[in-house]
Amino acid sequence: MIKEKQLRFQIQTKSTTYLFEVTESGHLKHYYYGPVLSEKDAENWDISSSVGWGCALLYRQDDPSSSLHTTPLEWSGSGCGDYRESPIELEDADRVLTTDFRYVSHKIYSGEEPRHFLWPRAEGAEETLEVCLSDPEIAMDLHLYWSVFDDVICRKAVLLNKGNDPRYVRKLMSFCVDFSGEYRMMNLHGDWIREAHTETAPVGYSRIVNESLTGFSSNQHNPAFAVMTEQTTEWSGDAYGFNLIYSGNHYASMARSSANLTRIMQGISPANFRFELAPGEALETPDAVMTFSAEGLNGMSRNLHEFVNNSLVPAYWRYRERPILYNSWEGCMFDFNERKLLGLAKEAKRLGCELFVLDDGWFGTRNDDTQGLGDYNVNMKKLPHGLTGLAERINKIGLQFGLWFEPEAVNENSDLYRMHPDWVLQEPGRKPLQGRNEYLLDLRMECVRDYIVKSVSDVLDSANITYVKWDMNRHSNVLGAGSMEYVLGLYDVMHRIFDPRPEILLESCASGGNRFDLGMMTISPQIWASDNTDPMERLYTQKGLSYFYPQSTMGCHVSASPHMQTMRHSEMETRANVAFFGDLGYELDLDHVTYENKKKIREQIKFYKQYQRIFQFGTFYRYDTDENHEQWQVSDGDCSFVGVFRRQVSAAPGYEKLFIYALDPEQEYHVTTRPQNVNLSTVGGSINLLSPIKINPNGPLFYVADHRIHITAASEDRTHTGRALAGGFVPVPLFAGSGYDGRQRLVGDGGSELYVIEKTGK
Ligand code: GLA
Numbered sequence: 001m002i003k004e005k006q007l008r009f010q011i012q013t014k015s016t017t018y019l020f021e022v023t024e025s026g027h028l029k030h031y032y033y034g035p036v037l038s039e040k041d042a043e044n045w046d047i048s049s050s051v052g053w054g055c056a057l058l059y060r061q062d063d064p065s066s067s068l069h070t071t072p073l074e075w076s077g078s079g080c081g082d083y084r085e086s087p088i089e090l091e092d093a094d095r096v097l098t099t100d101f102r103y104v105s106h107k108i109y110s111g112e113e114p115r116h117f118l119w120p121r122a123e124g125a126e127e128t129l130e131v132c133l134s135d136p137e138i139a140m141d142l143h144l145y146w147s148v149f150d151d152v153i154c155r156k157a158v159l160l161n162k163g164n165d166p167r168y169v170r171k172l173m174s175f176c177v178d179f180s181g182e183y184r185m186m187n188l189h190g191d192w193i194r195e196a197h198t199e200t201a202p203v204g205y206s207r208i209v210n211e212s213l214t215g216f217s218s219n220q221h222n223p224a225f226a227v228m229t230e231q232t233t234e235w236s237g238d239a240y241g242f243n244l245i246y247s248g249n250h251y252a253s254m255a256r257s258s259a260n261l262t263r264i265m266q267g268i269s270p271a272n273f274r275f276e277l278a279p280g281e282a283l284e285t286p287d288a289v290m291t292f293s294a295e296g297l298n299g300m301s302r303n304l305h306e307f308v309n310n311s312l313v314p315a316y317w318r319y320r321e322r323p324i325l326y327n328s329w330e331g332c333m334f335d336f337n338e339r340k341l342l343g344l345a346k347e348a349k350r351l352g353c354e355l356f357v358l359d360d361g362w363f364g365t366r367n368d369d370t371q372g373l374g375d376y377n378v379n380m381k382k383l384p385h386g387l388t389g390l391a392e393r394i395n396k397i398g399l400q401f402g403l404w405f406e407p408e409a410v411n412e413n414s415d416l417y418r419m420h421p422d423w424v425l426q427e428p429g430r431k432p433l434q435g436r437n438e439y440l441l442d443l444r445m446e447c448v449r450d451y452i453v454k455s456v457s458d459v460l461d462s463a464n465i466t467y468v469k470w471d472m473n474r475h476s477n478v479l480g481a482g483s484m485e486y487v488l489g490l491y492d493v494m495h496r497i498f499d500p501r502p503e504i505l506l507e508s509c510a511s512g513g514n515r516f517d518l519g520m521m522t523i524s525p526q527i528w529a530s531d532n533t534d535p536m537e538r539l540y541t542q543k544g545l546s547y548f549y550p551q552s553t554m555g556c557h558v559s560a561s562p563h564m565q566t567m568r569h570s571e572m573e574t575r576a577n578v579a580f581f582g583d584l585g586y587e588l589d590l591d592h593v594t595y596e597n598k599k600k601i602r603e604q605i606k607f608y609k610q611y612q613r614i615f616q617f618g619t620f621y622r623y624d625t626d627e628n629h630e631q632w633q634v635s636d637g638d639c640s641f642v643g644v645f646r647r648q649v650s651a652a653p654g655y656e657k658l659f660i661y662a663l664d665p666e667q668e669y670h671v672t673t674r675p676q677n678v679n680l681s682t683v684g685g686s687i688n689l690l691s692p693i694k695i696n697p698n699g700p701l702f703y704v705a706d707h708r709i710h711i712t713a714a715s716e717d718r719t720h721t722g723r724a725l726a727g728g729f730v731p732v733p734l735f736a737g738s739g740y741d742g743r744q745r746l747v748g749d750g751g752s753e754l755y756v757i758e759k760t761g762k
Helices: 039-044 296-312 338-351 386-397 415-419 446-462 482-498 535-546 572-579 595-610 612-617 680-689 700-708 722-727
Strands: 002-005 008-012 016-022 028-035 088-091 102-110 127-135 140-148 152-161 167-180 184-189 197-202 208-211 221-228 239-244 250-256 261-268 275-277 282-284 288-293 325-327 355-358 400-405 409-411 438-440 467-470 505-508 526-528 554-558 583-586 619-622 629-635 639-646 668-673 677-679 710-712 717-721 752-759
Touching (some): 002 102, 028 167, 167 288, 184 208, 197 535, 221 250, 221 296, 239 261, 239 296, 275 282, 288 296, 325 338, 386 400, 409 415, 535 619, 535 629, 535 639, 554 572, 572 583, 572 595, 572 752, 595 612, 668 722, 677 680, 680 700, 680 710, 717 722
Parallel strands (some): 325 355, 325 583, 400 467, 467 505, 526 554
Antiparallel strands (some): 002 008, 127 140, 140 152, 152 282, 167 261, 167 275, 184 197, 184 221, 221 239, 239 288, 409 438, 619 629, 629 639, 639 752, 668 717
């Protein structure tokens, strides 16, 4: 709900209030964003100083409190006494322009405002406030927007050139706001196979910037960030979440001013940005997303997860369960033929998978990553019955069929490049650089977009394809507004291909999580989180992403051990326990999986299927843990799953205490553990503590037994109230080298347990 009284605006979400007003000089003064305020509080809330401050320039000589530098603002300009970073920078042909936008009018729309540009956006806003500002000196108007969703506010800016000469936009943020007080910023950094690690830093008087300059939302700096206080934990305290519905170069900054105001802004990166705004034209920013929770980071995540699941992902896929898939990449790479694929598909079906995904290598001369990219004609040597025939055979086995593409890129060694070298994204006079032997196609060119739409659509219509993995493996450093225009081109292509085919499940991928962003999610309900499937590494990546994105958006696969990137060994059960907290898939050569491990996979899939809705759409909680542990929970209110993951065990652990929150304190719950087996090789020679005959842990008998016999770890089975479980209970002890009688948990380094907590109804 949005209310206005004497130019004081009150934006009310389900559990927050946002307050600002128009000052006498026409600027927008920010007052408050936090827990719901009463009507009276909202009317009286004030932040003001009636006297001037130190070196402040006064906006009006007759008003000592009129310095813009010491006013908390909803937007600011340059050159009028606010020395803080400005969200807007403009030039005309000759000079940098002073900007000073002041209130002219406002409007409250039910639902969304009429749109200007083509940015992807969330659907289903309750109301939208538009405030129109103007700077007559430079003949420009600025319209600012606040759209209300359940517990999220979307903001954006639209700049209009009302003059007779072109203007050049060097910077236009989606929003800017000044909070009073001291904060910390948490953001996600990383690289390929090390995506979404968190970093938290106090915001001081020097500016902190979270920015991507790779052309994409990037695995180096995800656009999402959290703002919190020193006291904020996963479960309590103030937590603000911010994000941008955009897939290109982005920018966010925070800095504290000398007056103790913390300025926050976010938008398209201004680095090397220059956009010509012709007379009469408008430039619209992508939407920024903001939320607040007084229930800590878990509360912030809940608001953002609900927003994505309810309003952001394509309508067809909202709360629709994602199929359990088998992907051919890690098992086969480029080396496969129809026989191999059908063998894998049969096995995947036997294990319980629902969808078979053929990854890279099915077209042109794509037998390695140096060639063929761009030529989407089926390799008939590998697939003699074509995709149509393969899809039919896979469907007959009882699986859906999905396919990999990388439509934005091209190898130099490809027919497409030989025919159209000019289609490559490049600067006149400079040779473009390659990454993974690829150039990017210039999606700003209409003929390129038409080519991609046609070639991908033709393939999709040639066979029964119900899933697409859309990959992109090369950064871009195109400068100017070119990066933004590329992203617009990409959205255009994807909409033209997938809007008419809403039932195709699109999983976006960019060398893993290089484009894990809200812009992609408006088209692609699921995103491949990382090429790294080592469960210990995935704990970092999935946890980092979980702050801002729901489990339903995260592709999470079980792969082989030792892991191909870290060479780390892991238990099959831990690999699954981590992957359960997302969209489960399997990605390993099933011909090389032991009989015992296949049995485990079958059990894992059966279990996941039973609770798929909760794992994909349930409320997600992280626990405050030390660096050796992670504890995650998903819940639908009646049933919860708690994963406890351990990076390293310590000797003689003694009794542990486990706390389980987010349960009804008055209700009774039955707590069990998903039954787990460990390999003989995990316990090694200690098996002789149990075995009636002595087995040499390095001998052939042990090797054979390792593939056939597994040891069952102790399981929990207890009933307690939610209150007791939140107070902490002592689970069965950990194995500590002093004997094993079946009542110890066998959890080594990298071990895990999955607790199942169900209401008994008593
Ligand atoms: C990227 C993706 C992988 C796989 C390969 C295929 O690395 O992230 O999942 O699809 O490309 O070349």
